[in-house]
Amino acid sequence: MTQTITVIRGDGIGPEIMDATLHVLDTMNLGLSYEFADAGLVALEKHGELLPAATMDSIRKNRIALKSPLTTPVGEGFSSINVELRKRFDLYANVRPAKSFPNTKSRFPSGVDLITVRENTEGAYIGEGQSLSEDGETAMLTQKITRRGSERIVRYAFDLARRTGRKKVTVVHKANILKSTSGLFLKTAREVAQQYPDIQCNEMIVDNTCMQLVMRPEQFDIIVTTNLFGDIISDLCAGLVGGLGLAPGANIGTDAAIFEAVHGSAPDIAGKGIANPCALLLGAAQMLDHLGQPEKATALREAIIATLEAKDSLTPDLGGEGNTMSFAKAIASRIAA
Ligand code: NAI
Ligand code: MG
Numbered sequence: 472m473t474q475t476i477t478v479i480r481g482d483g484i485g486p487e488i489m490d491a492t493l494h495v496l497d498t499m500n501l502g503l504s505y506e507f508a509d510a511g512l513v514a515l516e517k518h519g520e521l522l523p524a525a526t527m528d529s530i531r532k533n534r535i536a537l538k539s540p541l542t543t544p545v546g547e548g549f550s551s552i553n554v555e556l557r558k559r560f561d562l563y564a565n566v567r568p569a570k571s572f573p574n575t576k577s578r579f580p581s582g583v584d585l586i587t588v589r590e591n592t593e594g595a596y597i598g599e600g601q602s603l604s605e606d607g608e609t610a611m612l613t614q615k616i617t618r619r620g621s622e623r624i625v626r627y628a629f630d631l632a633r634r635t636g637r638k639k640v641t642v643v644h645k646a647n648i649l650k651s652t653s654g655l656f657l658k659t660a661r662e663v664a665q666q667y668p669d670i671q672c673n674e675m676i677v678d679n680t681c682m683q684l685v686m687r688p689e690q691f692d693i694i695v696t697t698n699l700f701g702d703i704i705s706d707l708c709a710g711l712v713g714g715l716g717l718a719p720g721a722n723i724g725t726d727a728a729i730f731e732a733v734h735g736s737a738p739d740i741a742g743k744g745i746a747n748p749c750a751l752l753l754g755a756a757q758m759l760d761h762l763g764q765p766e767k768a769t770a771l772r773e774a775i776i777a778t779l780e781a782k783d784s785l786t787p788d789l790g791g792e793g794n795t796m797s798f799a800k801a802i803a804s805r806i807a808a
Contacts, residue, residue, distance in 0.1 A: 474762060477529040478505045481539030482512045483736025484746035484795075489539045491748035491799035492755055495774075498803040499767060501759070506533060511541030511552045521552050522559075530560065536729040537758060539751065540736040550598055556729060557591045558598075562722035563620065564627045565589040566757070567705040567733055574779045575713025576790050583712050585691040586637075588628040589701020591722060593620045594652070596698045616652040616697065621659035627723075628695035629667040639671040640664070643680045643696035643704065656697055681707060709733055716747025716788045719754035721761065730758040744794045747786040749775055752802065774805040 480489045496503060508526040515521050530536045543551040556562070567587045571579050593615050600613030628640050642660040646653040657674065664672035675683065677700045683690065684704070688711050694704060709718030715734035722729040732750030740746055752775060759768035778784070784801040785791025793801070 473502050473504050474535070475504045475506055475533050476758070477526070477533045477536040478507050479510050479526070479536060479538040479541075480507065480513070481510070481541050481736065483540060483542055483738050483741040485539030485541070485736055487741075487744055487795045488732070488746050488748045488751045489537075491795045492537070492751045494796070494799050495748075495752060495771070495803045495806070496755060499771070499806055501764065501767060508536075510538075510556070511543075522555060527559065530556075530727055530729070534727045535758065535762065536727070537751075537755060538729050538731045540732060540734060542736040542738070554596055554598065557722055560722075560724050560727040560729070561592060562724040562727065562729060563590065563592050563623055564723040565591040565701060565705075565720055566627075566631070566723060567701075567708070567718065567720040568753075568757075569705070569708035569712050569718060571712050572717055572776060572779050574782055574785070574789065575717065576788075577711065577713035579688055579711050580713075582689045583708070585688065585708060586631065586693050587701055587705040587708055588624065588631065588693060588695045589705060590620060590624040590656075590695075590697050591701075592698070593617060594698030596702075614649075614652050616655050618655060618659050621656045622663055625660045625663040625695050628693050629663065629670055629672075632670045632693050633667070637670075637692045639673065639692040640667075641680070641691055641694050642672065642674045643677050643694055643700055644674065645677050645700070647676060653697065660695065677704075680704065684708065684711065705733055714747075714788055715750060716786065717749050717753065719750050719752075719757055721754065721757040723761070728758075728761055730754040730761070744796065745787050746795050747788050748795050748799050748802075752799075770806055771802075774802045777805045778802045 480486045508529045541552045571581045571583045595614045597615050603610050644653045644657045646657040709715045718733040720733045756768040756771045778801045784793030784797040
């Protein structure tokens with residue numbers, strides 16, 4: 472059976488890591504066919520809009536997209552297309568695993584195996600109430616947390632724990648200070664947790680969580696948290712295990728799912744052919760799990776680990792002298808077809 476997925480090559484290092492990723496996927500006999508679609512800067516140049524209707528239609532039809540990073544200018548300029556895609560398709564769960572890999576330049580070459588489940592549609596990222604006073608002295612924004620949004624993300628985290636045999640969910644919050652928003656999230660999380668007596672649940676305040684993650688990351692299994700905290704914590708977790716080049720993320724909704732790398736378009740190394748393709752490849756592995764091909768997902772992850780173990784053609788971020796495509800080829804050569 473052929474499954475069509477929407478492929479967004481992105482900008483910056485996006486096209487380089489996507490070519491490498493598709494090279495690996497093509498060696499795996501997955502029955503995938505690709506429908507290429509544009510978004511972000513590339514779409515703006517080609518079609519005059521950041522998110523063309525054809526791209527939206529493609530994702531809506533295929534329900535699965537593999538996406539490279541898209542640049543969002545800092546401060547002024549257009550709002551994030553990544554945030555927009557998550558909002559438009561109501562991709563409420565951002566699932567970001569962080570796992571120790573061999574031969575990375577990491578403080579934790581072993582012992583880290585956790586998943587951050589980040590609420591992806593609410594919190595500080597709703598893009599509402601952003602204002603700057605006329606004198607330029609006062610800026611404001613609105614944060615929104617709903618019971619529904621909190622309930623479904625916490626439920627997702629506990630269901631994920633059950634499905635994957637994980638034992639503990641840590642609810643990360645700042646309800647001591649952000650009493651209304653984080654307070655509602657925590658209260659709802661406690662209610663949901665009661666329905667999962669088989670899964671241990673604990674609560675941790677976000678600043679302490681950051682310290683604990685750096686000191687003793689092995690105590691974490693699944694973390695569930697609101698949008699902004701999840702964004703920051705998942706980059707922190709990526710740093711624990713060897714950098715953004717190894718950190719994937721899935722954006723999951725009821726009607727669609729978009730798989731990507733946690734990292735951005737890395738303008739500092741774009742065009743040099745040295746970006747690490749593993750984050751997007753691991754995103755593709757999450758996609759294969761989602762598509763009901765867990766053996767293929769495992770084969771892909773094992774090939775990545777074997778390539779890291781052999782230090783074969785690793786990219787410079789991992790201390791190697793390989794490049795994006797040679798690394799991908801080394802991985803592809805280790806996949807049993
Ligand atoms: P970044 O993640 O692009 O880069 C941070 C650092 O990590 C840079 O030094 C970069 O060279 C390095 N890095 C990232 N990916 C790498 C890889 N695969 N291999 C080797 N090194 C890698 O973050 P930055 O610079 O803050 O953001 C750049 C742009 O990307 C911004 O416009 C931002 O809005 C956008 N962005 C897009 C995301 C998405 O499409 N989902 C996510 C995060 C940022
Ligand atoms: Mg981020």
